[in-house]
Amino acid sequence: MPAVTHDEWLRRAEAVELPGAHHIDGVEEAGGGSSFSVVSPRDGHVLAEVADGGAAEVDAAVAAARRAFDSGPWPRLAPADRGRVLVRIAELLEERREELALTVSLEMGKPITDAHDIELRAVINTFRWYGQLADKLTDESPHTPPDALALVTREPAGVVGAVVPWNFPLTLAGWKVAPALAAGCTVVLKPSENSPLSALLLAAVATEAGLPPGVLNVVNGNGPVAGRALGLHPDVDVLAFTGSTAVGRHFLRYAADSNLKRVWLELGGKSPNIVLPDAPDLDKAAATAAWGIFFNQGEMCTAPSRLLVHSSIAEQVTEAVVRRARELRVGDPLDPATEMGALVSAAHLDRVLDHIATGQAEGARLRIGGERTRTATGGSLLQPTVFDRVDPGMRLAREEIFGPVLSVLTFDDLDEAVRLANATEYGLAAGLWTSDLSTAHQVSRALKAGTVWVNCYEEGDLTVPFGGMKQSGNGRDKSVHALEKYTELKTTWIQL
Template sequence: MISEDWVARAERLALPAQHHIDGGDEPGGGTTFKVVSPRDGQVLTEVADAGQAEVDAAVAAARRAFDHGPWPRLAPAERGRALLRLADLIEERRADLALTISLEMGKPIKDAYGIELRAAISTFRWYGQLADKLTDESPHTAPDALALVTREPAGVVGAVVPWNFPLTIASWKVAPALAAGCTVVLKPSECSPLSALTLGLLATQAGLPPGVLNVVAAGGPAAGRALGLHPDVDVLAFTGSTAVGRHFMRYSADSNLKRVWLELGGKSPNIILPDAPDLDRAAATAAWGIFFNQGEMCTAPSRLLVHSSIADRVTEALVTRARELRVGDPLDPATEMGPLVGEAHLGRVLGHVKSGIEEGARLLTGGARRQTGSYLEPTVFDHVVLGMRLAREEIFGPVLSVLTFDDLDEAVTLANATEYGLAAGLWTGDLSTAHQVSRALRAGTVWVNCYEEGDLTVPFGGMKQSGSGRDKSAHALEKYTELKTTWIQL
């Protein structure tokens, strides 16, 4: 990461305040909402607040660009070059974008710069390079016919993305949709609109035609609902809570039956067996996984399932690491865990801590807020059992629940005892166990002897109430394309 006085740079940072529609800034109807930094509770800026009129304008721009503009009709290689130019511009603005993310949602600057921006840049580059590598099909038919199966862009995509990885997840939606030839209306979270609005500006600078990528900010649910119900939106891609995901399914049913792709919550199990190749590494990774990004991750390994014979050793290591963790100003490069995204979310997480204590779990460390701003101590509970809220509900914060088991069948049963199915971890030195348990776990991703590893070549998404469809990899293009069969009689 570049050497930088981030606090001084923050004072000079210019922040966007308007929607980006049809290739230019759009002030909207005059209403605004405040973007508050969880770092210190201060207002960063006021941003234009989108309602029905602004969403209609953005969708109309995307519709024109898709139906009549050049983007869907460009050679795929040309679309790819535009995405590569966008990736280059993001890299040029990497420091400012990382700083924007740290300010708007509290991510430590070293993670915003080194992880979030790296992921966004890599995503646009990967899909830019993939754009002209896709092939259609010509199945073997009778000699008197020719069959063609072509993959065509689906149309206007509404992408509604969360605040925890505001540019990474936006990139996972926007890049494959654009590579496929779709046009996009992006609606970021009200907590993190600034980095997304900057992305819209950079897309126009990269040469994307007007209307291809539009960004609307909103201080409440109205804009998301308007996108979900809009008859000119062909595909809706959403990452967020399961409760809101249900709303988008209803919006589809109540409008044009648009395809809805959901990446929702998680309550991911992380299983440590006694034959794990390195118990110290397993414990350290378990701690990193739950405290990274303040635990504000749908894949966070919030349920640690550890064999009873090694539970004391692993739990002791977890508590030690939690107490060592440096919690503080996200603009300090030495900070390991910043604030939660805001006071309301902090209150919800503290409610889960309180319920854990009331239901009989043992609080080993943490559980209290720190200093001015939305900071929470890294928190570890043990004596957690099925039925407790700690074991069932997504907390989306730095709160780890430790459950114990005595045999492998019990571990798998505990792991699958959740309505979610996004991710899971397994630590074992036995290859057969690794294969058998991975197959038995109902999760979209299983990490063996690691956690949160992977790259853009592999798909990401969940089972059960964690959603449908996949981000990342070539499979993401399936969400934004339609298959057309053309049968030619010779």
């Protein structure tokens, strides 16, 4: 990205036109007339008034998606033609990259550099990758007796309801929408009420790229109303959700109480990051641990929020993390020099502060941070926070905080490290730092996590699947495997 100053980003932010209506059947729809305010966490100011959807708007969006699936052209297009539309979406997202990055930064507090260089890169690559994949998939013809022919085909599953959170509003929407569209499905997307603006822009881009009406619809609204209506809707065939484990349980109940739709869940995490004394580079391990927990303000389900360090190196590694936290630049999300921006809302900041207060009351040692910062701006900013002397039974070690709060725990041998790592209801991700190849393989196999990073963290690309075990969910985003969520296997047996 060419160098853009803080003042220039502020000027460009003033010029951004933010949407406010639902996107249903290819056009903007105001809905029933009620609205809610989208408040920017960078300064507490209202960004936009957005149409507030309920059962009526969800019904309209699902009906549009059903028509588009049952009688529209999208599921009947040649896969290569669907792929070309997805690639065109990627191209238009690239053309509007700055506008979209600003929108993300304004609505959820992500630093503008991360929004532009990481969030937008991810969603652009996702649509391009699935667009290029669309015509590369093959069906099966199993070996049969000579008097028969068997065909196993993958067919689009139908209408997909996608409910996504605010921490990576475009990336996570892309991980649901792009493979669903590539498979030939139609989609009703419900973004978080904290971050609906970027999702509405995504829908507008998709329509401009040639996506037929009704294929991608966006309904704004809160979870207990619009999300519930989507989860209970009898004409939704598949529900894909990323968010908290508590809300994931609701979607499973909605499916049971309606049409037994398939529900795919990517839920919370309390990811362990294990540092052994033979780590190839302890300074790099510490720097990566700090980056992992403070990136995106700690608002990541994969955040390495539990740092498990061998007792012989615990103080050395912890001090290095604290030093990095002290150097971290917390500031205005629109300042390109900012490394950690604002938490998504004042209410979320209060929840994180409650966890911090509980950690102190339970006896953990606060090494740095723990307080609001830059309060004069009106923004929801928090100091990067590190606790050590954390006991495995404390809330700090058990509950997902979803903020820039690191808990340091120690162990004395490898078996204890694995026990501590797996002593959680979650199983989304884990990290391991070691120079020993056998240890890397053995511990990776022993960790109950959907992704294990060895001597790195948060690495990967679209070729590898992403998802969790245990109460971190089921199914996988990214990679060819994501298409399994949005397709049905059909067997055709022909007697010759």
